Amino acid sequence: MPTPIRHPKDFWTGIIFLIFGLAAVFIGQDYQMGTAGRMGPGYFPTILGGLLALIGVIAMIRSFVRPGEAIGRFYLKNLALISVAVLLFGFLMRDAGLLPAVLAVVLISAYASPKFSWLPTLLIAIGLAVFSIVVFVKLLGLPMPILGPWLGF
């Protein structure tokens, strides 16, 4: 499908800037503006938001004029696996404990690689779990449960 957008990267960059800029300005309306001499909390962010939105618009206009390469493919599977691995770590950490959280983050993220294989990954996960328990909990004394209340501890 032919589109008038000749520089997709700039176009989407512009969209992102525009959204963040406008959001900053609109949310910033809830804060007191004050005056230049006595700036309220809304003053500086409103200026910045306006500038950012302006840059976003320029980037978008430019994307119709100046050509550029297409955006590379998004590897959604990798993106999802890595994000889920990190999110799951956060979710498990407090209530299930460091041990299951480490196993989760290592196993799930490792699965994203095309070179993934079960046995070495399992060994690495167990090794890292032991390492982090010894170093972070025992040696550095960070207040992290090794096994949490969800597992009956």
Next chain:
Amino acid sequence: MDIFANLALGLDTAFTLTNLMYCLIGVFVGTAVGVLPGLGPVATIAMLLPATFGLPPISALIMLAGIYYGAQYGGSTTAILVNLPGESSSVVTAIDGYQMARQGHAGKALATAAIGSFFAGTVATVLLALFAPPLADVALKFGPAEYFSLMVLGLVASVVLASGSLLNAIGMVILGLLLGLVGTDVNSGAARYTFDMPQLADGINFVIVAMGMFGIGEIIRNLEHDESRSLLMKKVSGLMLSKDDFKRIIAPVLRGTILGSALGILPGGGAMLASFASYSIEKKVSKNSAQFGKGAIEGVAAPESANNAGAQTSFIPMLTLGIPSNPVMALMIGAMIIQGIQPGPAVMTEQPALFWGLIVSMWIGNLFLVVLNLPMIGIWVKMIMVPYHRLYPAILMFCAIGVFSLNNSEFDVYLMALFGVFGYICAKLDLEPAPMLLGFIIGPMMEEYLRRALLLSHSDPMVFVTRPISATMLALAAIALAVVMSPTLRRKREEAFHEDD
């Protein structure tokens, strides 16, 4: 002379057993990180920051500085041995260094890099000791208007030197400034952009942003092209340089050192620019310019000296003005704030032991690099071969544990994942994360200085142009922008950043 008393104080501070140990750990970890695939200094420093919060400030800063120049050095090792520059600043080292390795002179290339770096580090340390105090004296007279303009100049410089679109880089700076404002406003107590979430009341910790954008975003991107590394030789030998080699590298090392020191001081400058510039100059002035690209020892000596000199002198604006010239310095400033030190010219007078201890420790760290790294090359060669797909789950784990331990909060971990996704999107759109991180750290300070400047001038915005120092800095910023926008220079700039392909 004052400087000797100062350096003596620095020696006293740096030469305690603990500080020597932290310096050694920093240099060792830094080199390891520079050698391992896919881990940059920003992500590493962010990862290790939580571990330094419990240390005394001076030990923490000594260790972080060690990581920085250690990583620089490790990056050159991979550049020479496997043609994969570990850091952007060693991209040009790979050109001739790798050719030397292919001709069987890997040892010589590594030794040249080590000697050049050490010499440059020594000179830059002396420069730091000489120039930092007068600069800080000047800076002590700065009012809020001068500081605001200085920050504008610093941010503009970081934008001018970023690769890719200028406009988009400015956008990233502003986005960073905005993100830096999230949290409770110090003046009014109003909660800004917190969406009523108590976890955001104190703002977003810079470690989360750095780890998300530079750590996790990078991992997702690296997964797309996980190539295995092939090493030319399993053993590196011939680490000694002949008399002839020494003669050949003296001039390039000197030129690289001078150029690197000068470029490092510039806001936005630092190691990467220094190495690129010195390589292209050396290529023009060298007697052996025909050999460049085919394994010229000068092509290793010059950029390696330059990038180390630049890495050291980039501490000057950070320590004297409190202005970061690159993302690593931004993290150092963040670390100082967490340690309860307000970065700026007052650091030198209020914390002389910290200031001079850090400077002396940099020289010690450079010595460690030479003394330890050449004999330990066998270990680094093994680390080069660690496959990335075995490594990155561990990096993720360290990031997650590090961020969780900041406040014992799972919210921070979720936020880091979000910044990771955003970092990946930015990479796909060719948006550089470095200007955003600088903006993020500077944001709150910049607002504060703007406020104070306009309060003092009774809301007269002319204050920024009527005060001479402030006006000069704004003019410099405007000139820098204008120059970069001129079409010829624009092409040159694009070429400079694409020398590697």
